Amino acid sequence: MALSVYLDGKWVSSREEALVPVFDHGLLYGDGIFEGIRAYNGLVFRLEDHIDRLYNSAKGISLEIPVSKKEMIDLVLESARRTGLDDCYIRLLVTRGVGDLGIDPRKCAKPSIYIIATGIALYPEDRYEKGLDVVVVSTRRVRPDMLNPMFKSLNYLNNILGKIEANRMGADEGIMLNAEGYVTECTADNIFAVKNGELYTPPVYHGILEGITRKVIMEIAREHDIPVHEQGMVVQSFLSADEVFLTGSGAELIPVVTIDGKPVNDGKPGQVFKQLREWFKERTKYDGIPFK
Structure with missing residues (x-):
């Protein structure tokens, strides 16, 4: 290696x-x-x-x-x-x-x-084609006034406890809620929903890390006239969505097909996700600093 x-x-x-x-x-x-x-x-x-x-x-x-x-x-x-x-x-x-x-x-x-x-491969390629099964974990996201999630600190025990729960339930990832019951993010990735061709994602003030990939996907969506909304979201917001996907530097973009065993729409990765992933791949070809 x-x-x-x-x-x-x-x-x-x-x-x-x-x-x-x-x-x-x-x-x-x-x-x-x-x-x-x-x-x-x-x-x-x-x-x-x-x-x-x-x-x-x-x-x-x-x-x-x-x-x-x-x-x-x-x-x-x-x-x-x-x-x-x-x-x-x-x-x-x-x-x-x-x-x-x-x-x-x-x-x-x-x-x-x-x-x-x-090198890195967080998920095998077939998971990008078939999608992830995620669950809502009981471990709540630490409140921003206790440990600000905007600081990407080495203290990841809160996320790890959520991941342990997801592992025990046989899921690929775990959705974490804040103290008020709003969805924040997954244990290692930001989360998006697609509804009627528009993107929705939890806001920073609900206790999420402001991910770089999250930021890029919102930029790309707006460049292609896809409306983006940062707003408070509950679990039902994702269960009733047309599509759900996660973003992160390691995972890039990856679709979610079930939440707590219930299918998201038809239980298959959606077209908006697929298009955004293609646009993201194109962006990586030129948006960076050369090291060679």
């Missing part, structure tokens, strides 16, 4: 070498931030958007990244270049750094930067 890993100033190319200090607060307390980034055809897709979000997340948790945005972009491009691949997945992490066993971030002298670049 092609692999490139940047370890806070050192490059390695094997899992065995890709080790982090046990006193890193990212490991001890989930104290850090990350981005999942895709590269297609020798281009890192929407890299500047990801870097902007990374630095906004850092500001939100009072973490001062020790390199400039330009330097970080160069590191990401180099990580992709070192894989030797045209298409790859890049996981960029910035932790609080090495400290002690207490939680006080002042004990961490300097934040640490880690970058992993390799």
